[in-house]
Amino acid sequence: MNKNTRADMSICSLARMDELTKFFKRYNGVKAIMGFGSLGDLRRFDDYSDLDFLLVCTSETRTELLENLDNMQAVAPIAYAGIEGEDTVKLLFMDGVLCDFGIVTEEQLQDIPHTSGRFLWKKDGFSDKYADSTVTQKEKIVEDNWCGNVLIEVYVGLLRELRGEKAAAFEKIQYEAVRKLLSGLYGNKNRDLADEFSSLRRAEQLGAAESILKEIMPGYGKNAEAARAIIRCLPEGEDLQKLLEHVNDLIKACEDRQTQD
The missing domain is CATH 1.20.120 (Four Helix Bundle (Hemerythrin (Met), subunit A))
Known part of the structure; x- marks a missing residue:
């Protein structure tokens, strides 16, 4: 793909999200993967959308993932990966697919304001309520x-x-x-x-x-x-x-x- 154009980037980005979902769910401590923004409402997903998602996991897996972002090279070559705040990852793949995702525990999730999302994957027993919006504004x-x-x-x-x-x-x-x-x-x-x-x-x-x-x-x-x-x-x-x-x-x-x- 020509990285100087966004043509067909929506197809590439959604395929990358499928690959990322397979990558993350291999971790025993990952409980759920949730999509937000246009990834949560695919009617709005286009060639200019990033991958806005949330990983919900155990405290140990959260630490492991944050300390080893380079492991995501197994999915695709990475141009940049950095942590903003305590648990937000900004990651750009070499082909232009941009990820903006959080890595949190289930306890932290309850205190994070978010819009309605959708589950990309979750373990049996993980509550459906977390996909509902917590934003009152x-x-x-x-x-x-x-x-x-x-x-x-x-x-x-x-x-x-x-x-x-x-x-x-x-x-x-x-x-x-x-x-x-x-x-x-x-x-x-x-x-x-x-x-x-x-x-x-x-x-x-x-x-x-x-x-x-x-x-x-x-x-x-x-x-x-x-x-x-x-x-x-x-x-x-x-x-x-x-x-x-x-x-x-x-x-x-x-x-x-x-x-x-």
Whole structure:
């Protein structure tokens, strides 16, 4: 397969998942393998999907697997394998198949928030309940006071901009505030399509026009412009005039500083 193209990658990725399932279930301590995201709902699986799955195993097998990721070379040649946090593995095979998977115990699984998944394999007696979603945000994707929360994120970001922390300001305004804005505007329009963890996922499909996205996320060094664009997107009728005045004052201060520079 030409690694510079994603053509037919969905076929390759799903075949790789079958190979991985056979590989992992040979470990006596592995209790279940669960697919999530588009791997949990194959209707959404395409050439750009990664393999998002979870291994549930004994504590001893968890340690063994995390300490011996190179053993997965038996499945296919590996370009990169690394551990994020305590139990999340990011692994890229040489042919471009990307895996993002966790290795946890059954006890840990009970405390991990996750969307609905499907079992790729499980031992007899392993509870079906673990495939059910534990995420409660979906019932309330849109916060009650989302407009005010958007403006607070913008306000904090502008303070950081004025302090000279442009990167930190970018994070608050063009990431945190934008996430809350998109959630508020589109989160209830199609709950099946909306992502429980990030409103940036599938934002275009939910109705966010590219022209608007370009305005609210114009890039590093353009935080004041982003702040003004975000305010223009807020619906009228919210009783936030005093907060909005403070935000506008900070935007003006940022713009004045840019003029002086």
